[in-house]
Amino acid sequence: MNSKFLKIAFTAVFAIPFGIVSSDSIVASQFSSRFEQNQSEEYLLSCGGGGGGGGGGGGVKARKAKKAKQAKAKALFKQRKGIPLSDAEKALLAD
Numbered sequence: 001m002n003s004k005f006l007k008i009a010f011t012a013v014f015a016i017p018f019g020i021v022s023s024d025s026i027v028a029s030q031f032s033s034r035f036e037q038n039q040s041e042e043y044l045l046s047c048g049g050g051g052g053g054g055g056g057g058g059g060v061k062a063r064k065a066k067k068a069k070q071a072k073a074k075a076l077f078k079q080r081k082g083i084p085l086s087d088a089e090k091a092l093l094a095d
Contacts, residue, residue, distance in 0.1 A: 068092075 075089035085093070 071089075072092050075085060075092050078085055078089065079093065
């Protein structure tokens with residue numbers, strides 16, 4: 001009987017007031033605002049700080065140069081593996 005009284009007393013003294021203070025609305029409002037702020041800061045950092053300029057391909061010349069580089073790499077790979085090369089790939093490797 002004594003332990004039952006202690007359990008009830010403990011619940012009344014500690015658990016109930018703690019439950020009221022740390023209710024979902026209080027904790028959730030503080031947590032969500034911090035979470036949203038962190039998310040927006042991370043998004044801005046991942047996008048380059050959120051300011052200025054494009055930052056991208058650089059135009060038609062850059063895309064053509066990238067495509068030519070990839071084609072040459074593909075031809076070199078085929079050559080190393082002993083796969084027959086096409087005439088265009090042979091011309092790329094001759095440069």
